[in-house]
Amino acid sequence: MSERNGLRYGLLGLCVLILIGALALFINRPLPSPAPAAAEPAPAAPAAAPAASSAAAPLESLAALDGKAPSRRALQIQSWQTAEGARVLFVEARQLPMFDLRLTFAAGSSRDDEAPGLAMLTNAMLNEGVPGKDVTAIAEGFEDLGADFGNGAYRDMAVTSLRSLSAKAQREPALALFAQVIGQPTFPADSLARIKNQVLAGFEYQKQNPGKLAGLKLFERLYGTHPYAHPSEGTEKSIPPISIAQLRAFHASAYAAGNAVIALVGDLDRAEAEAIAAQVSAALPKGPALPALAEPQAPAPGLTHIEFPSKQTHLLLAELGIDRRDPDYAALSLGNQILGGGGFGTRLMEEVREKRGLTYGIYSGFSPMAARGPFMISVQTRAEQSAGTLELIQQLLADYLKTGPTQKELDDAKRELAGSFPLSTASNADIVGQLGSIGFYNLPLTYLEDFMQQVQGLSVEQVRSAMAKHVDPQALVIVSAGPTVAQQPLPPPTEQPAEQPLGVPEH
The missing domain is CATH 3.30.830.10 (Metalloenzyme, LuxS/M16 peptidase-like)
Structure with a gap:
């Protein structure tokens, strides 16, 4: 070893020793008590509290419950109906300065009738435009308020949601924008063309996914002529001809207040919750709940x-x-x-x-x-x-x-x-x-x-x-x-199979 390298390694060893010593001092020093969060009062000390110990509290497991269910949040659900006929369910939750709002409509693909994909397109287009705002302005409006808009359509239902801070300075403009989105969508033509192209591209991908193909065929076999039979996203043939007029008509009937359930949870009192529900309900088209779906007939196995x-x-x-x-x-x-x-x-x-x-x-x-x-x-x-x-x-x-x-x-x-x-x-x-x-x-x-x-x-x-x-x-x-291939017999059951699974499933 050269003199230069010897000096270099000596200094390196000294640095390591210093770091180890500093780390030991840091680990052994007493930890300060954390300050309580600003929104929470400091907990009262328990009576006859034992002296502090350096031993860590032992971990516990569900076995210690001795068969009893672990504790969970007890919900005090309040319910009423708006003047327009929407059902409201509300839980007051003061732990965080925010609220979650979710509207559920009987507006899923089971309501598509002769236009599979109509419910999906209507829901996807809600936040693409309102009077005076395009899709970018809507997104920026929610973002600037720290609010989050969500939507989705499924077989039974379509949903829209809003998460916002509960302070009036953020809550009121967020609700005003949300009310526009759900009640006054303009369904711009350029957005509809863009979303249709995205959906059609998805259909091309599906052709390479055997699991998806199997699922589509299964629902077709299982439900026959029932509205659940067709896919929620529609088909290659059904999506292109869907028009803006159809979207507007579907929105007017399926997004009516009488067809909606309003769920509300958060840092609100009953009066505030009633005001929010009334504002949202009044923003929706007027109309009753859609009729219940017929039951499907059992298919041939x-x-x-x-x-x-x-x-x-x-x-x-x-x-x-x-x-x-x-x-x-x-x-x-x-x-x-x-x-x-x-x-x-x-x-x-x-x-x-x-x-x-x-x-x-x-x-x-x-x-x-x-x-x-x-x-x-x-x-x-x-x-x-x-x-x-x-x-x-x-x-x-x-x-x-x-x-x-x-x-x-x-x-x-x-x-x-x-x-x-x-x-x-x-x-x-x-x-x-x-x-x-x-x-x-x-x-x-x-x-x-x-x-x-x-x-x-x-x-x-x-x-x-x-x-x-x-x-x-x-x-x-x-x-x-x-694929159609020659079949092999199954291996006998054993605690250690000779051949393991192929790994992560394909597709």
Whole structure:
């Protein structure tokens, strides 16, 4: 080693020692008590508080709850109706100086009639222009106020939302702009052309996505002539001819005040909430709620295959399930949690992935809507083992419907739901979403409490009976998308499959 390098490494070592010593002093010094937030008073010291200790408090787990549900926010839901007929649900939440507003309309793609995509385009065009403002001015108007506008359209519903600070200086101009957007959209022609082009480009991408193709075919098979059959985004043929006149007519009827549910959560008192609801309701077109959807007819079961070049095959198995107000909803939610809705540890995941290595993931679920939504099982697997995987899933489903869950599976699922359920009201955004669903599907205001009580009181036999009542393994509509290849037998179940899943699913 040269003299120059020796000096260099000596200085480097000295610097390291100094840094280590400084770090040790920093770690061992007492930490200052944090000052309370300006909006919160400092908590009172508990009686007979013990002396401070340098030992950290031990971590706790859900096991310490001894089967009891963890605490969550208790919601005091207030409800009324505006002069124009909109239903309002309000929760006062003073923790943050802001509010969340969500309007839910029976204006989803199930209302498209003969123009699939009409509901989606109408919703997407709301914030593209109002009298005196184009899309850029609208976006900048919300941004300058620190407010956030949101919108979306689905099969059952269309939504618009506003998040804003609750101080009058920000609240009032944000609400004024929001009222214009939902009540006075101008539907500019250049924006409509742009959005149509974006949608049409999306259709081209869908052609390369076997999972999307399978989903489209499944709903077509499952619902036939029912309004749920066509995709929410419309089709290549239906989007181009939709006109501005159609958008205006749809907005006038489907975005009427009588067809709306107004959900409001935040730093507001009842009088302020009533004033906001009245302002928003008055800004909407006048009109009644749209009539309820007809119930779909059960389709013929059977398999449809979509030929697609790929290493994997997508499998979708479905049948008509329940609507959102079905009294068996709690039992079916718990039963599905055990079958395939809870991720790892479910019957389908254990048998198909963990014991046989056939897939990266397999899931099942009920999607209740205003009319009967689907019960569905979805999986991707190796193309050469798709037939065996399908047969295995059908057998697992039949066995589960026949025998039901074990008591241990039921108890574990109850604990999991009890542990995750508080997340449904963890934030104001979560709460306003819950209120929107409660109002839209006309559920009782005590729905959240009722659901957990029902779940915790269910027996093995009640869950088995509900699942067997609503799911028939002989009635499944099945769609596969993948290549036609020679099939191989499935490996036997084992704790360590010889062949692992292919990895992240394709598409």
